[in-house]
Amino acid sequence: MAEIQSNEGGGKKKKGGSKQKKLSVHIDFTPMVDMNMLLITFFMLCTSLSKPQTMEISMPSNDKKITKEDQSEVKASQAITLVLAGGDSIFYYTGLPDYGNYKSLKLTSYDAKGLRAFLLSKNTEAALKVEDLKKQKADLKISQEEYSKQVSVIRSGKNTPTVIIKANDRANYKNLIDALDEMQICSIGKYVIDKWTTGETYLITNYRGNGSLSKSTPK
């Protein structure tokens, strides 16, 4: 304690003058506390405690010199193309686009019942394995490093689907992040953001017009 106890009134002569004077050194800490509180408030308001989360992505290289061997071809049976159209709508088709059949393009939604359910159904095996690993990690059976190592192995496994994300100019950034987020939730390791082509525009107008385009154009 920062006070030295002594007689009240410090230094009153009681018996003779031989006794040493006792001074009451009672420091009032209230202003100090006030100041500290102010500083704390300042720091709480002006700083951010948590670092922002990030999502790491690697984009394909634009390099035109890449040889054929370096390019990886995606099996049509494992390809899923997500088409992010404006107005929060999302479509998908599997394999190669079927321009003749407007029903090949399917409308879905960004919530758990739409896109996630579909992607999980395509990636059941990997998702189950990751789920199992998560449990093991929660039970402290495996370490964090071991967990991330195994997850990355599962994600790049042979039978996992490859997702191609295509967004048009009317889609917004949230749509893109939502789609990328689903890749993480559904343990899909192979995904790519690709350029929008006229093919997608055709598919969507065809879908919205219930196949009117494919009817009018000869096959």
Next chain:
Amino acid sequence: MSKVKVARKSTRIDMTAMSDVTVLLLTFFMLTSTFVKKEPVQVTTPASVSEIKIPETNILSILIDPKGKVFMSMDKQADMVNTLDSVGNQYGITFTDVEKNKFKLLPTFGIPIKSMKAFLALKPEERDKVLANYGIPTDSTDNQFKLWVRAARKSNGPDLRIAIKADQATPYKVIKDVMSSLQDLRENRYNLITALKK
């Protein structure tokens, strides 16, 4: 002496303990927190489940507002000056030492290089006001964004990380422009800053 004395207690509270606590808290806040950078535009990042934390230093952050304006910020002042120099050089603009000093103190920059001199001559309060109206041009005819990124990469070396912080309502077109500019520079790995999904 038989009187029952009611002890008169002093109402003075000893603030020492309280002061101890506040000082401790203060120390905690000072050590753990990082200052919020002043950003010219308000940006709400979309939420994601990703839990990777961004490293604190050596970051080139690209801020994109809902209207598609692009701003940049770097954390090393020496590199900021180098970057300014090399971008200025390509447009034939040389900056004086006073201007360089002013530039390195900017929290965020996003000014077309041609108006940079006029901007740096303004008073700090005025700068904040006008900065939100500018933005680095990203269109293909005058892609200064590319120059800035290239210059930043050159002066910072390979450890520089690029982080994109965009508003959730930003049209994909703008994001696409930024991403393809980065792709042209062979910057294929970067971070997207998101908020934690609840």
